[in-house]
Amino acid sequence: MTVLARIDDLYISFGGVAAANGMSFAVNTGEFLAVIGPNGAGKTTALRMVAGILQPDSGRIIFNDRDVTSLPTHVRARLGLGFTHQVVRPFYSFSTIENVMIAAGHRQTESPWRALAGRSREEARMKAAAILEHIGLGEQIDKSPRALPLGQRKRLEVARAIALEPRLLLLDEPLAGLSSAEAATMADLIRTLPASGITVVLVEHNLGEVLRVADRIVVLDAGKVLAEGAPKEVMARDDVRQAYTGVV
């Protein structure tokens, strides 16, 4: 088992509140890791620090044996770090397939907009169509993201992230707001990513789906790791149950 990414003793505080307070954990190559924990535990903050959106006050982030702590987000993206936002943000003035083509273009050229024109267009379009088909949006490609219901817009967000060909994909609550059937479909989809070479870190409150699909769980509480290990064993621990419910 090799380590693909590691966060090492991260600290960050906002106005005196420590959102990461000595946070350390590793992500193994090819695994499906779920990061869980109560509201305010520091899950989103952890993903943002790994993606480079937030700069930790101290500590290190290692990705693919390289210290990326001070690299900007777009450089980390080029190295293979992908990220989806909790609130989806497609380009509403472009069609569903164009949204994915723009992401595919980011991978290919300095100017992603070229994916919408010229020689790169056909290549980007074929790649985007294949991803959308795989993710169950094959019928929606020419629609505006505005016309897609939330469940499909969230799938589009994942499709855009996949088009960037990340080695590590950080997903912040991709199941939030979905019906239980949609959440199960989305979890099944995400579950297929490690088989295509994308290691997944999933932040999620839907513990039923987490238990069903995760290889391993890291539990955060108050800005640090409370527990980590096999899903069923971690969830059986009294301290984990207490962090969630306040009672044992």
Ligand SMILES: Nc1ncnc2c1ncn2[C@@H]1O[C@H](COP(=O)(O)OP(=O)(O)OP(=O)(O)O)[C@@H](O)[C@H]1O
């Ligand atoms: N930009 C910010 N400014 C001020 N405080 C922040 C900021 N971002 C996070 N925090 C605080 O840091 C702590 C951790 O927040 P974070 O969003 O990482 O939690 P979370 O585990 O993702 O919670 P949730 O499950 O509710 O999404 C919280 O106390 C939060 O209020």
Ligand SMILES: [Mg+2]
């Ligand atoms: Mg969050």
